[in-house]
Amino acid sequence: MTQRRFKWRNLYLWLVFIVLYAPIIFLVVYSFSKGDTMTNFHGFTWSHYQDLFADTRLIAIFLDTLLIALLSSLLATAVGTLGALGINNTTRPVTKNTLLALNNILMVSPDVIIGASFLIFFTALKIPLGFGSVLLSHIAFSIPIVVLMVLPKIQEMSTSLLDAAADLGANNWQLLSQVIVPYIMPGIFSGFFMALTYSLDDFAVTFFVTGNGFTTLSVEIYSRARQGINLEINALSGLMFLMAMVLVIGYYFINQYSSRHRTNVRGRRK
Amino acid sequence: MQRKQRLSRNTAYFVPYSLWILLFVIAPVLLLIYQSFFNIDGQFTFANYQTYFSSSTYLMMTVNSVWYAFLITLATLIISYPTAYLLNETKHPQLWLLLIIMPTWINLLLKAYAFIGIFSQAGIANQFLSFIGIGPKQLLFTNFSFIFVAAYIQIPFMVLPIYNAISELKPSYVNASRDLGATNWQTFSRVIFPLTLPGVKAGIQAVFIPSLSLFMLTRLIGGNKVITLGTAIEEHFLTTMNWGMGSTIGVVLIVAMVIIMWLTGGSGKRHTRKGLTK
Numbered sequence: 001m002t003q004r005r006f007k008w009r010n011l012y013l014w015l016v017f018i019v020l021y022a023p024i025i026f027l028v029v030y031s032f033s034k035g036d037t038m039t040n041f042h043g044f045t046w047s048h049y050q051d052l053f054a055d056t057r058l059i060a061i062f063l064d065t066l067l068i069a070l071l072s073s074l075l076a077t078a079v080g081t082l083g084a085l086g087i088n089n090t091t092r093p094v095t096k097n098t099l100l101a102l103n104n105i106l107m108v109s110p111d112v113i114i115g116a117s118f119l120i121f122f123t124a125l126k127i128p129l130g131f132g133s134v135l136l137s138h139i140a141f142s143i144p145i146v147v148l149m150v151l152p153k154i155q156e157m158s159t160s161l162l163d164a165a166a167d168l169g170a171n172n173w174q175l176l177s178q179v180i181v182p183y184i185m186p187g188i189f190s191g192f193f194m195a196l197t198y199s200l201d202d203f204a205v206t207f208f209v210t211g212n213g214f215t216t217l218s219v220e221i222y223s224r225a226r227q228g229i230n231l232e233i234n235a236l237s238g239l240m241f242l243m244a245m246v247l248v249i250g251y252y253f254i255n256q257y258s259s260r261h262r263t264n265v266r267g268r269r270k
Numbered sequence: 271m272q273r274k275q276r277l278s279r280n281t282a283y284f285v286p287y288s289l290w291i292l293l294f295v296i297a298p299v300l301l302l303i304y305q306s307f308f309n310i311d312g313q314f315t316f317a318n319y320q321t322y323f324s325s326s327t328y329l330m331m332t333v334n335s336v337w338y339a340f341l342i343t344l345a346t347l348i349i350s351y352p353t354a355y356l357l358n359e360t361k362h363p364q365l366w367l368l369l370i371i372m373p374t375w376i377n378l379l380l381k382a383y384a385f386i387g388i389f390s391q392a393g394i395a396n397q398f399l400s401f402i403g404i405g406p407k408q409l410l411f412t413n414f415s416f417i418f419v420a421a422y423i424q425i426p427f428m429v430l431p432i433y434n435a436i437s438e439l440k441p442s443y444v445n446a447s448r449d450l451g452a453t454n455w456q457t458f459s460r461v462i463f464p465l466t467l468p469g470v471k472a473g474i475q476a477v478f479i480p481s482l483s484l485f486m487l488t489r490l491i492g493g494n495k496v497i498t499l500g501t502a503i504e505e506h507f508l509t510t511m512n513w514g515m516g517s518t519i520g521v522v523l524i525v526a527m528v529i530i531m532w533l534t535g536g537s538g539k540r541h542t543r544k545g546l547t548k
Binding site for chain 1: 282283284286287288290291293294295296297298299301302305349352353356357359360366369370372373375376377378379380381382383384385386387388390392393394397422425426475479480482483485486489490499500503504507508513516517520523524527531
């Protein structure tokens with residue numbers, strides 16, 4: 001009886017699992033199909049990948065997207081880490097809670113609201129739409145996630161560590177660069193990775209603030225998908241699937257490293 | 271001396287972050303509200319709100335949008351609750367959870383694009399329908415396809431908070447309930463479900479709010495038959511260039527968001543949206 005119930009359970013999970021992955025596998029499989037529709041598999045070919053690598057416009061867009069992602073997550077990590085340190089240093093609980101609430105606004109707001117309000121903002125300040133506005137938006141919506149990833153790490157750090165460093169004559173800069181930052185590094189790394197995926201994934205906000213000249217990969221996929229099936233997009237999705245895998249594995253290892261690091265520290269404290 | 275040092279450190283940390291809060295959190299929202307009081311010619315007016323609340327088109331659109339978001343959330347919940355429950359019973363729940371969350375790392379547009387192929391006239395879904403004898407149907411650009419794809423995209427965001435709630439549930443409560451003679455159904459409805467309700471609420475919050483604003487899906491999958499609040503905002507900002515009206519709808523969306531957060535309780539922790547943050 002229990003044996004049979006166990007199988008039913010697994011069946012349901014497998015079903016959910018298959019439904020979740022089928023569309024993604026479907027996309028990647030058809031990137032290798034001859035012909036130009038996603039209906040019947042016409043035999044294996046690399047030609048869509050060749051088209052993809054010959055498409056200089058798309059490669060330029062890909063590089064732009066990557067540049068935006070790297071720059072925005074670097075800057076967001078810097079600002080977010082400083083913000084998390086600042087939030088941690090606040091003494092009054094009211095201030096702290098207000099700051100955390102403000103921090104979370106961009107995390108709960110629908111993308112459309114963020115996009116529309118940023119568009120009004122950039123227009124009001126006469127900031128031209130394009131690379132700059134997209135970069136600023138990506139930095140802006142990545143900062144809160146960095147704060148949320150770094151803050152627990154800072155709170156884990158004991159104040160006696162800072163006091164000891166200050167007593168030994170460390171100035172502010174030394175305190176930050178040689179004591180605090182090394183300690184919270186795993187949090188900073190996870191923040192950076194999350195910011196990276198936020199930026200690479202974003203469509204709606206970019207769509208609002210991108211203007212005419214500049215495009216990211218998501219926006220380009222959207223406009224091509226509106227024109228119908230094009231197996232070059234399938235090839236692109238194959239590559240992006242690979243990239244997502246690399247990111248997941250990278251994130252997994254950072255997490256592993258940080259948890260190992262944490263147990264080490266705890267072990268030493270004992 | 272040390273206090274002074276601490277203070278200067280504080281301000282140094284805070285300059286870029288406070289600037290961010292001022293410029294990118296507070297200012298845009300205020301500007302959006304401000305903009306909602308201007309008509310297309312740039313004159314100050316309350317007309318946008320008047321139009322919104324007196325026009326049956328806008329009101330019907332809002333009701334429709336909330337209705338579809340409700341259906342999407344319900345479909346997601348019905349699939350996700352058993353999934354989260356069963357996940358908790360497996361031998362390697364963390365591994366399964368990772369596998370459920372992984373699809374969220376694939377670009378949303380690509381997943382939507384996949385369904386254009388799957389639901390197309392001669393696509394694999396119609397081939398299946400023909401195979402089991404129902405015959406091909408118009409699948410793409412229907413309300414059904416919109417709800418299906420939206421639910422597909424949102425499932426991981428619902429599973430994660432519910433799983434977290436279930437995994438924190440102490441098995442001793444369930445055992446106690448069984449020992450006291452409760453049936454399986456009573457145990458579930460009186461013990462398990464109420465105790466995991468916070469997770470369900472968090473999941474509803476994480477799914478309902480984005481469902482009001484998924485404009486790319488209404489365009490790519492819904493074929494413009496479903497107009498959500500998000501679609502209307504996008505239309506007003508980027509197509510008809512009537513920013514005042516767009517902002518008015520934006521304010522309505524913000525109010526809807528606040529109501530949902532108030533109903534589901536607590537500040538939104540959508541950083542679980544990406545999963546893997548545990």
